[in-house]
Amino acid sequence: IDYTGIEPSSPCNKCLNVSWGSTSPCICIINFTLEHSFESNVFMYYGLSNFYQNHRRYVKSRDDSQLNGDNSSLLNPSKECEPYRTNEDKPIAPCGAIANSMFNDTLELYHIENDTQTPITLIKKGIAWWTDKNVKFRNPTGDGNNLTALFQGTTKPVNWPKPVYMLDSEPDNNGFINEDFIVWMRTAALPTFRKLYRLIERKNNLQPTLQAGKYMLNITYNYPVHSFDGRKRMILSTISWMGGKNPFLGIAYITVGSICFFLGVVLLIIHHKYGNRNTSADIPN
Numbered sequence: 001i002d003y004t005g006i007e008p009s010s011p012c013n014k015c016l017n018v019s020w021g022s023t024s025p026c027i028c029i030i031n032f033t034l035e036h037s038f039e040s041n042v043f044m045y046y047g048l049s050n051f052y053q054n055h056r057r058y059v060k061s062r063d064d065s066q067l068n069g070d071n072s073s074l075l076n077p078s079k080e081c082e083p084y085r086t087n088e089d090k091p092i093a094p095c096g097a098i099a100n101s102m103f104n105d106t107l108e109l110y111h112i113e114n115d116t117q118t119p120i121t122l123i124k125k126g127i128a129w130w131t132d133k134n135v136k137f138r139n140p141t142g143d144g145n146n147l148t149a150l151f152q153g154t155t156k157p158v159n160w161p162k163p164v165y166m167l168d169s170e171p172d173n174n175g176f177i178n179e180d181f182i183v184w185m186r187t188a189a190l191p192t193f194r195k196l197y198r199l200i201e202r203k204n205n206l207q208p209t210l211q212a213g214k215y216m217l218n219i220t221y222n223y224p225v226h227s228f229d230g231r232k233r234m235i236l237s238t239i240s241w242m243g244g245k246n247p248f249l250g251i252a253y254i255t256v257g258s259i260c261f262f263l264g265v266v267l268l269i270i271h272h273k274y275g276n277r278n279t280s281a282d283i284p285n
Contacts, residue, residue, distance in 0.1 A: 001032055001217060002231060003030055003232055003234060004016070004232045004233075011028045015027075015219075015221035018223075020158075026221040026222075029216055031112070033212075033213065033214050034210060036212055037209075038200075038209045040209065041199065041209060042236055042237070043198075043199060043236070043237050044234065045235040045236075046105065046107065046235075047194040047231075047233040047234070048230060049231040049232075051192075053098070059098075061096040061097035062098050062099065063078040063080065063095050064136075066094060066095060067176050068137065069141055071140050071141060075153055077091050081097075084100045084157060090155040091154050092156070092157055093163075094157065094164060094176065100158055100159050100160070101159065103223055105220060105221060105232070106219070107197060107217065107218070108122070108217070109215060110217075110218065111215055122198035122199070123200070123201060127179050127197070127198065129182075132185075136182075137176045137177050145171060147174055164176065164178075164181070167180070209238075210236070
């Protein structure tokens with residue numbers, strides 16, 4: 001579901017020119033229909049297009065020591081974070097361009113049946129890699145129940161509406177170990193990508209996870225992409241025993257395989273045509 005709002009008829013067109021510093025959120029609603037039921041667990045992704053997370057300066061603009069909970073790096077971030085290292089003479093936590101551009105739209109899903117809107121339970125935990133959550137990202141050492149004190153002396157990234165210790169109300173999903181933040185910090189290799197946003201678990205074996213019918217996507221539109229001709233979308237997907245859908249790998253394998261087959265045919269023809277020639281000179285008696 002593309003909700004960028006480029007088309008004038010789109011419900012999100014009114015939010016197209018939203019800015020980072022906007023104080024009042026723009027809310028838009030998109031209705032859609034699922035033609036087929038989703039039987040197994042459903043994964044909700046947000047997708048971005050024309051967003052180059054693979055740019056060299058962007059990828060380097062972070063401080064892994066700070067993100068790993070090092071207290072000295074918290075107050076003295078790496079120079080790699082420039083120009084998002086300090087703001088108003090205070091160190092930024094988390095510093096760098098990757099963190100500063102974190103995706104912050106809020107997506108809510110409702111099932112519509114007989115004019116009744118039933119909210120779909122979206123699970124926000126379990127979306128990040130285990131090693132990232134438990135090893136690579138740690139909050140500063142100290143009183144883990146008082147993140148406000150742990151991050152004292154720092155300031156929020158420029159484009160964030162609130163500081164890092166207010167990303168979530170649950171202590172085990174707040175600060176640097178917030179899973180939405182961790183997912184965003186794993187940069188994408190291509191300019192068109194998707195990142196896991198929420199999980200929709202199957203409740204029982206008698207009912208599908210998402211039954212066919214009408215749905216409503218309620219969007220709190222905060223993330224501006226129109227200035228760089230970007231696009232935003234919400235994706236619902238399932239996985240099979242072979243894993244999730246990844247067309248890039250299939251296209252890459254077919255392309256490389258076709259090139260190898262073509263070169264093999266060319267080399268076979270060359271060998272057949274020129275390989276049996278006797279290059280040795282005849283020695284006269």
